[in-house]
Amino acid sequence: MTNQREKRNEASLPHSVFSAEWLRKVEGQAAQETGISLFTLMQRAAEAAFSLTQRTYPDARHWLVLCGHGNNGGDGYEVARLAKNAGLRVTLLAVENDKALPEEAQQARQGWLACGGRVGSSNAQWPEDADVIIDGLLGTGLSCAPHAPYTTLIDAMNAASAPVVSLDIPSGLNAQTGQAAGRAVHANHTISFIALKPGLLTGQSRDYVGSLHYAALGLDSWLRGHTALLQRLDATQIGQWLSPRRPCSNKGEHGRLVVIGGDVGFAGAIRMASEAALRTGAGLVRVLTHKQHAGPLLTARPELMVQELTAESLNEALEWADVIVIGPGLGQKTWGKQALERVAKCDKPALWDADALNLLAIAPEKRQNRVLTPHPGEAARLLGCTVKDIESDRLLSVRKLVDQYGGVVVLKGAGTLIAGEQGELAVADVGNAGMASGGMGDVLSGIIGGLLAQKLNVYDAACAGTVIHGAAADEIARRQGTRGMLATDLLAVIAPLVNPDLKK
Structure with missing residues (x-):
């Protein structure tokens, strides 16, 4: 069973992402305003999930459907009915308790029984010959760790050889934060209904979601009349930010950038950041670094202007530059501290990363025209909390960082979040596990710079x-x-990406 997104189908996924809690509250309102009953929405969800599963696993003849005691379970009952009516063998196991099922889920259960379906107990023998598993145990309302018998069924799904298709969200994953407080299903595919939720795109989501799919259930027009919580960003949108260059443009028009850092032993960080800036299209890039790195940097990348970092060269460079990047390989010694103190007095647009962030945590200050790019460890230092606190609610964490430090914050990680002072919030639906290696953050700093x-x-x-x-x-x-x-592998493929007008 895969633990990471197998395939992105960016054209089919919306760019608006809505709060899971808000969606639960307004589902009835949506049904009333559109004239689509809640049970019809459940049927449409089941039809979308059934179609996806049949399309993806056309040879699966025995479907195992797991239903919880809620509307997610109702979706499962409907999927089971559709599969049975299509001539497939269906085994359905349900978690039941003393509480009555929600009205729509009860209606779906009755439909399953009416077509001759049987409801097996959650502790019934697990059918080892199932070809595909439908996860309809726990939906978007989960706010704590699952308990028995859900945990037993989740463990069985994760141990099974059959692929898993989760309805709306993998059971056990928090739809708002993307955190798994306890056990959660490692799905091969997840189909999100009505709207995408944040927990499908950030936090621990990539360990559980598998390939992400989406079905609006006929509410896409209704949703367009409401404000999304955040925006999903992907590579299809690059052309919205970057237009073709004027044929007669010159290097001065494309900006003068100074990159500051690279204390002894950290020449690689400053080189990756500065070369990434060049590859992204900065007109002129000046590097201020430790004197022993100047020669090697010029030899490796002669297009850079490299100088020893001194008080005089720093003042000159800050006067010359349009934009400042500081932090890659900066260190926390006097050399780096003094440079950062001088940069903090400059009002030009800037990006602070790495040790610039660690030094900022020691002496906090707020400003508007700055980008901070912390990973969770740096974010924890900036907020005076633990990494666990940061990761438990990344959306809340990135907003706290903006509130305290101003400007724009890029909270790195799987499902990187970007937040601004005017309430802007986005999640970058790009990247992969290969980025868990040294130097990736330096390249990002250079690209943004x-x-x-x-x-x-x-x-x-x-x-x-x-x-x-x-x-x-x-x-x-x-x-x-x-x-x-x-990290240096990325440098060779940046140029085609920043030229979206390039004919493929």
Whole structure:
């Protein structure tokens, strides 16, 4: 069973993402305003899931359907009925308790029984010959760790050789945060109904969701009249941020960027960041670094302008530059601290990363025209909490960072989040496990810095840069897989991505 997204079908996934809690509250309102009954929505959800499963696993003759004691279970009963009516063998196991099923779920259960279906107990013998499993145990209302008998069924699904299709969300995964407080289903496919929820795109979601699919159930027009919680970003949108260059443009028009960092032993970080900025299209890139790195950097990349970082060269560079990137390989010694203190007094657009963030955590200050790019560990230091606190609710964490430090914050991770001071919030639906290697953050800093130099505003530069970064890694993964991916591998594929007008 796979634990990561097998395939992205970006054209079929919407870019608007809605709060799971809000969706639960307004589902009845949506049904009333559109004239589509809640039971009809349940039937449509089942039809979409049945169609997806039959399309994906056309040779599956024995379907195992697991139903919980809620509307997610109702979806399962309806899927089971459709499968049985199609001539398939269906085994249905249900979790039952003393409480009555919700009205629509009860109606679906009666429909299953009326067509000759049988309801097996959750502790019945597991059918080892099932060809596919439908997960209809726990839906988007889950707010705590699952308990028995759900945990037993989740464990059985995860241990089974048959593929799993989850209805709306893998059972056990929090639809808002993407966290699994306890056991959760590792699905091969998940089909989200009505709208995408944040928990499908960030947090631990990629360990559980598998291939993500979507069915609006006829409510897409209704949803367009409501404000989404956040936006899903992918590579199809790069052209919205980057237009073709004017034929007679010159390097000065594409920005002057200074990249500051690279203390002793960290020349690689400053080189990756500065070269990424060049590959992204910055007109001129000046590097201020430790004197022992100047020669090697010029030899490796002669297009860079490299100087020793001194008080004099820093003042000159800050006067010259349009944009500043500081942090890659900066260190936390006096050398780096003094440079950051001087940069903090400059009001030009800037990106702070790595040790610039660690130093900021020691001496917090707030400003508007700055991008911060923390990973969860750096975010925890900035907020004075634990990494577990950050990861337990990434959406809340990124908003707290913006509230405290201003500007734009890019909270890195699987499902990187980007937040701005005007309430902007987005999730980058790009990237893969190959990015779990040293230097990736330095490349991201350079990409965003390069876009800032080309006069994108801080939020758009952060969004576009994060997408380009992840999309570049996805291209490398398509070519060679994820294991063994290097940060420098991305440099060769950035240029085609920042030229979306290029004829394929």
